[in-house]
Structures are given as structure tokens and as C-alpha cells.
Amino acid sequence: xxxxxxxxxxxxxxxxxxxxxxxxxxxxxxxxIADHGQLxxxxxxxxxxxxxxxxxxxxxxxxxxRVSPNLFAALLVEARGDGPSKFTERVGTGxxxxxYGRRPDGAALCARAWSxxxxxxxxxxxxxxxxxxxxxxxxxxxxxxRGCAARFRGEGMNKPFIA
Numbered sequence: 001x002x003x004x005x006x007x008x009x010x011x012x013x014x015x016x017x018x019x020x021x022x023x024x025x026x027x028x029x030x031x032x033i034a035d036h037g038q039l040x041x042x043x044x045x046x047x048x049x050x051x052x053x054x055x056x057x058x059x060x061x062x063x064x065x066r067v068s069p070n071l072f073a074a075l076l077v078e079a080r081g082d083g084p085s086k087f088t089e090r091v092g093t094g095x096x097x098x099x100y101g102r103r104p105d106g107a108a109l110c111a112r113a114w115s116x117x118x119x120x121x122x123x124x125x126x127x128x129x130x131x132x133x134x135x136x137x138x139x140x141x142x143x144x145x146r147g148c149a150a151r152f153r154g155e156g157m158n159k160p161f162i163a
Contacts, residue, residue: 006064010075010127013062017120025076025084027117028134029053029091032070033109044069045111048100056091073131079119088115114138 013024031049033042049072050065057063062075074091076084092113099108116138124130 003064003067006062006067006073006075007127009062010130013075013077014120014125014127014130018122018125022120023078023080024120025079025087025117026120026130026134027074027076027084027088027091027115028067028131028138029072029074029088029095029113029115030070030138031072031095031111031113033111042103042109043101045095045100045109049095049111049113052091052094056087056094073134076117084117084119088117091115 010026013022016022017024029049031045033045046066046069050063053063053065053072053074057074057076060077062077064073067073074087076087079087092115095111095113099110101109103109116134116136118124118130118133118137120130121133124133
């Protein structure tokens, strides 16, 4: 789904939540690829990440393939308990567990994803507030992720990290 239509879906879910209550959650996934020194020539992992997300969502969930060049989102409708956390873990593992392509020399190209998920609350009465809460949860892990970035190079590092 395009970003504008996805935003409309979130607005409708917020309106439904404000009127009747909701147990939805918004998950954001930021994707990065291993630094091989030739990033401008490497193919994008977008199609691969979109496929992992498509396989992970349920029928009622809403998926935005690309909110920005390296940001993907899923609106998890009626997601209760630890379901949203398990969803983000499953997706992050799916992205990091398999190469999304190969370099011309045959080496595997791997992507990594870190995520933030926010369970809807009545105080999240706008798309910006809802997305901000999910983004804030992802940012709580940034100091740890920066440490991982130094180890995130080349083949043999195909172990997923999940925030």
C-alpha cells in the first residue's frame, strides 16, 4: 500500500479506537544493508523485505511497503498482549536470516532490520503521535544499534539483530 493510503488506514483505525476502543499496534521497520564499500551499486532489499512482511501479516493487518526508502510499516489490527512484539521479532529474524541477493562476485547480500512497535492508546489521536510512539520505541535501541553497525560488515554476519 502506498504511504498516503496507509496513512488513511491509520486515521480510520485511530477514529475507530477513539469511538469504540482498539487494540491495534503500529510496527515500523528500518532496513539497512551490509556496507561493502559499493553501496550505490548494490540492489535494494525492498522487494525482499516486502515479501517477508507480506508473509508475516494476517488478513486484517495493513502493510505499507515503503514509507520512505528504507522504512516499512505494518498496522496490526486487533493485536493483543505480546503479539506485536512477537510479530516484530519474527519479521526482523526473517529479514536477517536469508540473503536478499548476490553481489557480482557471488557474495551474499544481507539486510538487517530494527523495529519499533507501539500499542495504540487514546493519547495517540493522530497519525504523527502514533508513528512517533513507534519511532521512539525504535530509537531506545539506537546506542546498541550503533555498536552493532561496526560489526555489521560483509558475509558471515548473517545473524539477525532485533530491537
